[in-house]
Amino acid sequence: EAGVAQSPRYKIIEKRQSVAFWCNPISGHATLYWYQQILGQGPKLLIQFQNNGVVDDSQLPKDRFSAERLKGVDSTLKIQPAKLEDSAVYLCASSLPSGNTIYFGEGSWLTVV
C-alpha cells in the first residue's frame, strides 16, 4: 500500500517568508499528525487531526503556524512568517484510531536563512 506522501521534500527560505507543506496520508487513516523534528531531538507534535477536526494543537505556535485538513484527507501546514528557529524536518504521519501504529512520511526539510 502507498505510504504517507509529503511535499516538498526540501525547502530553503529567508526569514519572514512563508512556506506551506502538503501531506497525503495512507488511505483510510482517519488520524493525521504534523510533527516538528529539530536536529538531534525527538519529534514534537504540532497538531493532530481526527478526520477534519483538531484533537490536539496545544504545541502549535498559532501566531505563525496554521494547519488544515479539509475534507478529512489531505492536509497542509503553513508557516508565516518563518523564523530561523523553524528550521527543522516537518513530519506528517497518519494512523488508524488514535494510539495505534503511526506511519511517518519522509518529511519536509526546512531551512530558514
Added chain:
Amino acid sequence: GQQVMQIPQYQHVQEGEDFTTYCNSSTTLSNIQWYKQRPGGHPVFLIQLVKSGEVKKQKRLTFQFGEAKKNSSLHITATQTTDVGTYFCAGLGYSTLTFGKGTMLLVSP
C-alpha cells in the same frame, strides 16, 4: 504536561556488544511504542507494549514495559552495524503520543 525522558542520549559500541536504552514517563501510560530512525530517514515503528510488565522480543531486540506502566526499555543483543540509528520511545497518555529525545546508537565493525 506529559514528559518522556530517554537515556542515554548517545552510545557507541563495538559490533557484537549489547545495547540498552531506557525510557521514563512522568505519567502513567496507556501504551508505549518504540521507533527507529536511520540517519537522514524518518521514524519507523518497531513495536507497541500495552500491558503492565509486558515483554516482547523481535529477533535480537527485547522490549519491556514496567509494572507501573511508566517506564520501558529496549535491549539489543549482539549489535550489528545495521542497528545504527536513533531509537525513540513514545508514550501514549490520554490521547497524545509524546516522543522522547531518542538514543543514538553507533556500532563500529
